[in-house]
Amino acid sequence: MPHSPMPTAIREFLTLPNPAVMATVRKDGQPVTVATWYMLVEASRTRPPSDSDGAELLLNLDAGRARLAHLRTEPRISLTVLAGDDWYSHVSVQGQVTRLVDDEGLADIDRISTHYTGHAYRVRDRPRVSAWCTVESWHGWGSLKTAD
Amino acid sequence: MPHSPMPTAIREFLTLPNPAVMATVRKDGQPVTVATWYMLVEASRTRPPSDSDGAELLLNLDAGRARLAHLRTEPRISLTVLAGDDWYSHVSVQGQVTRLVDDEGLADIDRISTHYTGHAYRVRDRPRVSAWCTVESWHGWGSLKTAD
Numbered sequence: 001m002p003h004s005p006m007p008t009a010i011r012e013f014l015t016l017p018n019p020a021v022m023a024t025v026r027k028d029g030q031p032v033t034v035a036t037w038y039m040l041v042e043a044s045r046t047r048p049p050s051d052s053d054g055a056e057l058l059l060n061l062d063a064g065r066a067r068l069a070h071l072r073t074e075p076r077i078s079l080t081v082l083a084g085d086d087w088y089s090h091v092s093v094q095g096q097v098t099r100l101v102d103d104e105g106l107a108d109i110d111r112i113s114t115h116y117t118g119h120a121y122r123v124r125d126r127p128r129v130s131a132w133c134t135v136e137s138w139h140g141w142g143s144l145k146t147a148d
Numbered sequence: 149m150p151h152s153p154m155p156t157a158i159r160e161f162l163t164l165p166n167p168a169v170m171a172t173v174r175k176d177g178q179p180v181t182v183a184t185w186y187m188l189v190e191a192s193r194t195r196p197p198s199d200s201d202g203a204e205l206l207l208n209l210d211a212g213r214a215r216l217a218h219l220r221t222e223p224r225i226s227l228t229v230l231a232g233d234d235w236y237s238h239v240s241v242q243g244q245v246t247r248l249v250d251d252e253g254l255a256d257i258d259r260i261s262t263h264y265t266g267h268a269y270r271v272r273d274r275p276r277v278s279a280w281c282t283v284e285s286w287h288g289w290g291s292l293k294t295a296d
């Protein structure tokens with residue numbers, strides 16, 4: 001898989017609010033997948049848009065999720081994002097969680113919810129945690145195909 | 149996660165040709181996800197439909213895929229299937245590959261392709277391998293919600 005720079009088509013695709021599935025690995029080695037919202041966040045707005053280095057994935061989990069414990073043991077994840085109109089076109093990203101941060105005031109989930117739905121997150125009575133993940137490699141298929 | 153029997157709503161959902169993402173684990177422990185076709189196949193047509201025991205997942209891979217090597221080292225997989233009209237509703241299944249079988253004559257991929265597209269698989273010049281997977285646990289969200 002290529003390392004850098006991320007092709008513009010893949011970067012732009014990853015900024016869209018498309019369906020995504022993330023995988024974590026349990027302590028016993030079992031992979032676990034679940035549908036998820038995510039956002040691709042630029043580390044610095046001052047970088048030129050064609051430079052993918054430093055972009056991070058923002059994921060956000062209910063604080064009670066077993067996945068959080070998995071991530072503390074095994075920080076490596078994989079995320080596959082499907083094109084909404086033709087899921088043969090999809091992008092998979094591998095990375096790892098570098099920071100788990102309490103989502104104070106639910107600011108991060110509101111940002112992600114607004115990205116996907118246009119409104120703040122409806123559930124306000126459960127603590128949540130943000131997982132910031134590096135983007136270490138990626139692969140595209142279909143109209144987003146990268147070299148094998 | 150529940151073990152058996154699989155609720156009828158989840159079983160019926162898994163028989164539909166919906167978008168799916170599978171996770172395998174690389175030899176170095178990195179999870180890898182990719183969009184995939186799959187089929188839920190009854191082990192025996194004589195079982196009553198409410199009895200989920202014995203149902204298997206059929207996956208089918210190009211014989212050159214790195215994923216095949218991953219599966220020979222680590223047979224455990226996870227599959228998340230998204231509802232086509234509202235992907236908040238989704239089902240995740242954990243299982244493991246019990247048999248990797250050369251897809252002679254591409255019979256299996258034709259069966260899966262017909263399930264998804266209505267026609268046989270178009271690529272005829274590449275060998276393929278079928279991966280038969282047990283269904284060991286599952287979890288549903290949204291309209292397919294199972295107990296936490």
